[in-house]
Amino acid sequence: MKNLLFVATYLALAPILIQAKPIKLSGGKSFKGWNGNTNSIWRVEKGAFVGGSLEKKVPHNEFLCTDRNFTNFVLHVKFKLVGTNGFINGGVQFRSQRVPNNFEASGYQADMGDPAWWGCLYDESRRNKVLAQAPTDEVKKVLKHDDWNDYVIRCEGKLIVLSINGLKTVDYVEADDSIPGFGIIGLQIHGGGMAEAWYKEITVEELP
Numbered sequence: 001m002k003n004l005l006f007v008a009t010y011l012a013l014a015p016i017l018i019q020a021k022p023i024k025l026s027g028g029k030s031f032k033g034w035n036g037n038t039n040s041i042w043r044v045e046k047g048a049f050v051g052g053s054l055e056k057k058v059p060h061n062e063f064l065c066t067d068r069n070f071t072n073f074v075l076h077v078k079f080k081l082v083g084t085n086g087f088i089n090g091g092v093q094f095r096s097q098r099v100p101n102n103f104e105a106s107g108y109q110a111d112m113g114d115p116a117w118w119g120c121l122y123d124e125s126r127r128n129k130v131l132a133q134a135p136t137d138e139v140k141k142v143l144k145h146d147d148w149n150d151y152v153i154r155c156e157g158k159l160i161v162l163s164i165n166g167l168k169t170v171d172y173v174e175a176d177d178s179i180p181g182f183g184i185i186g187l188q189i190h191g192g193g194m195a196e197a198w199y200k201e202i203t204v205e206e207l208p
Contacts, residue, residue: 022076025066025185026202036064037103041189048200051189054084060191063093063105070094071182072207075153081112082146083195089113090197091122093186094153099125105186110153110162112197113190118143119162119169124188126179134162134169142167148198156207157181 025033028047036042041062042051052058081090089112096107106125111117119134142165143149154161158181162170174181185204189197 022203022205024203026200028200031064033067034064035067037062038064048078048080048198049187049202050196050198051090051187052083052193052196054082054194054196057086057194058189058191060103062103062189062191063098063186065093065096065098065105065184065186067184069182069184070155070204070206072156073154074205074207075151075155075185076201076203077151077153077187077199078148078201079112079151080146080148080198081195082198083193086193086195087113087190088193088195089117089188089190090195091117091124091188091190092151092153092199093124093184093188095155095180095183096124096186097180097183105184105188107180107183107186108160109188110151119164119167121160121162121170121172132160132162132170132172134164138167139164139169148200155181 031038042064077092091109091111093105093109096105099106104125109122109124111120111122116136119139120130121132123131150165152163158174160172187199
């Protein structure tokens, strides 16, 4: 009887256990599972997705996005932003959608860039504003300019929590019920600068 109870309990919890296993979204060798302008904007280099150029300005925002949607999850991304001229900025989109017949992606963005974009929650091509400002002075203490940093993005129901290098920068609850609670994950290189946004070791742990 005890064995039967154990089996029944395991089978009931199995879907949750399976969901909790981290999914590797980037293998560092190809764009499998992703879509975007991989002809002239995005490339795979040194095990990372790289968007942009240090030799010419990126003409407009460009996004490399997952083929599938995600709802509740914990997303881990290593990122590096470098640039020489113009607006040097990038970000990680989540719970987002491609804008039809356009290069834009619409939705939440974990922002990146000077002077005070690092760690902020921005609403890209939708409300077009910062939804939650990061503590700039605290972020400066942990941020590694022109080097690799860690973004952790947690989405659970209405709750969104962002962290950079272990520092929680945003704890936001969405009040607008019309905003979708699901969508694609995307990587941005912002237009207008001679800049490169690097992303690697991207994993997502789906939550029930």
